[in-house]
Amino acid sequence: MSRFDDIIGQELIKKFLLTSIARGKVSHAYVIEGDKGMGKKLIANTFAAYLVCDDKSSCGACESCKLAAGGAHPDIITVLPEKKQIGVDDIRQVIKSISIKPYMADKKVVIIPDADGITQEAQNALLKVLEEPPEYVVFIILIQNAELLLDTIQSRVMRLSLTPYTEADIKKALGGDSALVAASENNIGKALALSGDETYLEIRDNCLKQIEKLMSSRQIVIFDTVEFFEQNKEETGKILDIMLGFLRDIVFIKLGQTDLLGNKDKTESLVRLAEKTQLSGAFKMAQYITEAQKMHSRNVNFNILVTAFANGCWEVLNGRNSRSSF
Ligand SMILES: [Zn+2]
Numbered sequence: 001m002s003r004f005d006d007i008i009g010q011e012l013i014k015k016f017l018l019t020s021i022a023r024g025k026v027s028h029a030y031v032i033e034g035d036k037g038m039g040k041k042l043i044a045n046t047f048a049a050y051l052v053c054d055d056k057s058s059c060g061a062c063e064s065c066k067l068a069a070g071g072a073h074p075d076i077i078t079v080l081p082e083k084k085q086i087g088v089d090d091i092r093q094v095i096k097s098i099s100i101k102p103y104m105a106d107k108k109v110v111i112i113p114d115a116d117g118i119t120q121e122a123q124n125a126l127l128k129v130l131e132e133p134p135e136y137v138v139f140i141i142l143i144q145n146a147e148l149l150l151d152t153i154q155s156r157v158m159r160l161s162l163t164p165y166t167e168a169d170i171k172k173a174l175g176g177d178s179a180l181v182a183a184s185e186n187n188i189g190k191a192l193a194l195s196g197d198e199t200y201l202e203i204r205d206n207c208l209k210q211i212e213k214l215m216s217s218r219q220i221v222i223f224d225t226v227e228f229f230e231q232n233k234e235e236t237g238k239i240l241d242i243m244l245g246f247l248r249d250i251v252f253i254k255l256g257q258t259d260l261l262g263n264k265d266k267t268e269s270l271v272r273l274a275e276k277t278q279l280s281g282a283f284k285m286a287q288y289i290t291e292a293q294k295m296h297s298r299n300v301n302f303n304i305l306v307t308a309f310a311n312g313c314w315e316v317l318n319g320r321n322s323r324s325s326f
Contacts, residue, residue: 002046002069003058008188009169010043013160017047021056026107027158029130029139033146034162037189040142043162044111048076051138052105064105074103078111085117091125098129098137108137115143123150130156165191179204182265185245203235207242208266214285214313215276225310233302240293246270247286254279281316288312 004014013032020026030047032040045068046058052075054062060069067073077097081090094110102108112118118126127150130139139157143149146159164186171177173188179201184191194200210228232239245262252260253274261267274282292309 002042002049003060004046004050007039007042007046008172009165010039010162013043013162016160017043017050021050026051026138028133028137029141029157031141031143031146031149031154031157031159032162033143033159035144035187037187037193038162038165039188040162041111041113044113044140044142045076047140048073048109048111048138051107051109052076067104073105075105075108076111077109078113081114085119086112086115086122087119088121088125091122091129095125095129098134101134102136106136108134110137110139112139112141115141116145116148118148123153127153127156179265182263183245185262199235200238203232203239204242206232207239208246208269211243211246212269212273214310215273222307222310222314225313226306229302229306229310236296236302236305237293240289240296244286244289244293247282247289250274250277250282251279251286254282284316285313288316 004018007014032044034040049065049068050056050058052064052068052073053059054064058068059065064073064075068076077094079086079090079094081087094112098108098110129137130153133139141149141157146154146161149157165173165188166186167181170181170184170186170188170191174180174191174195178195180191180194183194183201183204206228210225213224229236229239246266249261249263249266249270250273252258253271254277258267261270263270277285288309291312292305295305295308
C-alpha cells in the first residue's frame, strides 16, 4: 500500500494532489518534473493508487488498492516504450486503451515515464488526446525538463516541479546521518543508491585527494592520476562524476555561493583548493572532466582518455596554456 504519508518530503505537491482529490478537482493531465532519482515514479504511482481506490484514500483494503499495490490494476496504464524513446506508436496504443472505459475504478490513469525523449510525432498525437480527453482519464507525464514538451501540451497540463530534498529528508531516508547526506546533492534517489554502494565514500575521498595532487605543482603527479584511474578502471564514470561535483563546488566557492555546495562536508578542503586556483582554471578543468565523460560514454580508449584528462587538468591548474588534446 502506498500513501503520501509514507513518502518523505515534497510536502507541497503531496498536499496539492490530496486537496484536488478531496475537492473532486483532479485534472486531466499532470506533468511531474524532476531529475533522475527525485521520486517522480513513486509520486505518480501513489497518486494513481489514490485515484483508483474505492474511496479515493489509498485505503489499502479494497480490491483496487490490492491490485494497485501489486502493480496489476487494470485501470493504471504505465507506458513502456517499444523503442528507446516514446514514439507515436506508443501513444496510439494509449489512445486505443483509453477508448475503453475503466474496468473497476471511475478513473483510468495513464503514466508516461521518461518522457524526455518523446518524439515530435508522439507529442502531436498526445496533444490531440489532451485537447479532448475522455472524462475518466488522468495522464501523469514524468519528465526531467518539462520545457521539452510542446507549448501547446504545457498549457494543457498541471505542472508539478519536484523541489530538492532537505538534509533532514535525506537523513530520514538513509535512517541517520552519514557523509552520504552531503554527497547526495539533495537527491533522495541518489542518496539511496549511494547507500548501497560500499566503496563510494572511499572513492570519493580518493577523488578529492587526486584533485589536490593535480593542483600541486609537480608534473610527476600526472602519473599518479593515471595510476588512480587504472586502479579503479571499472569506476571511471563514477570517478568523473564525483570529480565534476568537486570542481563545481570550487567554482561556487570562487563565486561566493557556498550555499550551493554539493559536498558540504568537504568545505574546508574545497576552500583551500579554491584559494589555489583561478576561476577560469576551475571552469577549464570542469570542462576537461565533461570532455572525458563524453569520451567515456563513446567508449574511447581508456588510456587515451585518462592521459588526455590528466595532462589537460595539470596544465590548466598550473597556469600553462593548455595544449588541448581533445
Ligand atoms: Zn482502497
